[in-house]
Amino acid sequence: MKTRRVRLGKYLTVKEKYLKPIFSGEKITTIRRGIVVPSSKVVYLRSNGKVVAELEIERVKYVRVEDLTTLDAIKDGFKSKKELLKNLRKCYPNLSDNEWVSIIEFRVVRKIYDEYTHQDTRSPVEIARLGLAYGLPSNEEERRILALIVTIGDLKEVAVRVGGIDKYPLIYKIIGRIERELYKMGILTK
Missing domain, CATH: 3.10.400.10 (Sulfate adenylyltransferase)
Known part of the structure; x- marks a missing residue:
């Protein structure tokens, strides 16, 4: 063939x-x-x-x-x-x-636009970049994880680097918290 x-x-x-x-x-x-x-x-x-x-x-x-x-x-x-x-x-x-x-x-x-939630949305890399820029990591581990997200871009690879694929939910929890903080601060808007 x-x-x-x-x-x-x-x-x-x-x-x-x-x-x-x-x-x-x-x-x-x-x-x-x-x-x-x-x-x-x-x-x-x-x-x-x-x-x-x-x-x-x-x-x-x-x-x-x-x-x-x-x-x-x-x-x-x-x-x-x-x-x-x-x-x-x-x-x-x-x-x-x-x-x-x-x-x-x-x-x-x-x-470009999320027609399902009608929100202007950001990628995890953008959220991590903004979180670092505004000093939102609550500890050194979060700062390191956000820096890896910005550098690598692949969340699964970041999880492996910080201790294994089982760290994947932790990474999403951090990104979610940072995103909520950015909305509270008015940096991201709905």
Whole structure:
């Protein structure tokens, strides 16, 4: 079978059900069939015909389906490789184990407008940056975590660096508290 090659234009389209995991940082990749070559480092995230965010493509990795890992599944918002494969086969019914797929890793640069909450929203990186700028970390550990979020951008990688993937909920708790403080201070508005 000939390998499918596709050029990714300025839009990356996803189903609506993936927006919440993308905006929360739970899903930082998308896996597409074939060899997908981005034409730009910055693309627009589109869902239901609407542009909802601006993304920066951080890297693209090409692997065969059989070589996908549990970490690939977690970065794509799934709990296991088995769950990821089930989902991929639902999207691509004839997908075989020896076919190439592209793992497109991205970060949300900015949310354009959240039509579901009708709020101007910020990414965790922006919240961390603002939290540091306004001196909101309550202790040295929070300051270190926020600095890592700004530097790395990948919340799961930050969790691993500060003690393991089980630290992920702690990171979200910190980001949530900082975001609430920024709203209270009037720096972020609803």
